[in-house]
Amino acid sequence: MGHDRQGATETTRSINEAVYSALDFSDDTDFDRVSQGFIGTDTDLVVRNEQGDVVWDMQQYAFEAQDAPDTANPSLWRQEQLNNRYGLFKVVDGVYQVRGYDVSNITFVEGRTGWIVVDPLACVETAAAALDLVNRHLGERPVTAVIYSHSHVDHFGGVAALISAEDTAAGRVRVVAPEGFVEHTVSENIYAGIAMGRRTTYQFGQALPKDEKGFLGSGVGKSFSTGRITLIHPTDVISETGTTLTLDGIDVEFQNTPFSEAPAEMQFYFPEYRTLCIAENCAASIHNLLTMRGAQVRDAKSWSGYLDEAIDLYGDRSDVLIMSHNWPRWGTEYLKEYIGNQRDLYRFIHDQTLRLANHGYTMEEISEVLRLPAELDSNFYARGYYGTVSHDSKAVFQRYLGWWDGNPANLHRHPPVAAGQRYVAAMGGAQRVLEVAQEAFDEGDYRWVAELVNHLVFAEPDNSEARELQARALEQLGYQSESGIWRGFYLSGAFELRNGIDESLGMQTEQGAGENGLIAALELHHFLDSMATRVIPAKAAGLDITLNFNITDSDQQYTLYLKNSVLRHKADHNEESADATITMTRDALNAIAIDTETGFANAVASGELTIDGDAVKLAELFGAIDDLDMHFPIVTPRETA
Known part of the structure; x- marks a missing residue:
């Protein structure tokens, strides 16, 4: 393994060159917008954690200052040049943004x-760096309120750099979030966090070099910071559109937009500054109706409707639009046009997907033919730098019709290894597969190469010739991609086929362990629900366990029941006939969540955990809980579950 990365083929060069004639690259308006109001920055920005590890580095993207190479889609290259403008900017008097940190x-x-x-x-280290930049240029002021626009980690994870839980408890700081924020933070970042985290390493190209043949950026920003995630619970929850709060003397009008870009999201307006924050429901790109890292599918119809409502509520009153990603937009009439076009692109994808689905077309067929109208597609902000029409149409199909196309031949297909073995045998063996695939590669049909050789890789994962040909096909597809995250997935797959899995890539500091971390911020019932998703049926078979858990510092009582390989719990309850009662602190529970064996041993030794009853039952319960590892293979087979 470890083959050199390849350059662009003639087919890829031709495809990328054609992009120049499809879009107006002479339009420099976005370059003016992205620099407007610039105040200052940290030259050669690199942010490190307390251990000295780099968690954010803008220096590594300096190579993008040159013209687009033939190994990059020039439209994506242009977008990432825009995303490279980082620092502190004045949006309007009284409103400032730090972008690119x-x-x-x-x-x-x-x-x-x-x-x-x-x-x-997303993390305390980058948030601290941003606050320091603001303090140096604008003077030090206390943080009196925090608004979480939605439930994705890159919009709350750095909060502990700004405020503390003691600040909110004492009423010194208000934290405002949309209804369902905590619940969906848990469901999106904890329940499926390991799988999402692994796929995130592909989406943001975390194993890839940052260069002309590597990761360029995500389309709505660069990569993802890798520092410490924190969460401080909201003090104010917005459940209705039209709610107005006065935060530190400033009125803020809220529009609730659930199940749009996030299951818990809101837009809000500052009348004093005539500034509308559209959260992440608009960006300088098509967004994801189903993110490639994995999440709950989003509601394109509602999303479009919220943008229409925003125009009615705030359009004529707004001079500037700020977003959670990319750069602001100025001018009342332009803002209404921009939001309206974003509204229409999501509604178009929604309506046309369903029209074609009702003609009997499958999601693959729909995604192959669906294109935005020219009047939308010609706008740079309606290009697929992050989400794409292709995978967004599949999301709409999934939302209404599910994973299956209705064809019984696809109802119970063989899994990848079994299918791969059969395909390879049917084609006459590995060598014949390679011959056919190489012919397709030479003809520039890289999608067919990827589909064909994938069967061989899953049938014979140690076949180095197959892995390299597959890597070369994925590489060319990555070079052609206008979407930064498609490029990330393609090139990450190629990287791992050649080099194996980079096990130095981990979850963001164990999902925010420690003070104000995600685990510490979990409500106990969420913690127990998450624990239930880790039960191993083979180890839980035949077990019938009832345990009381009493958490001393929060005065909470729960009973856990393990039966039929299902772990369930009952709040505010202790079972008289329980096998044992475990009394412990919340800190001990958090430590056990991070490392079951070590955390349990330390808690017993320190006296933070005591057991009254049959300790063997507790050991049996912990013995049935899976120890998850995010470094599972994606482009090669793994062990059967």
């Missing part, structure tokens, strides 16, 4: 006594 933006709005901060980035 993480994959998302952080906004500072002047209150009467301090800052109202919108979306405190």
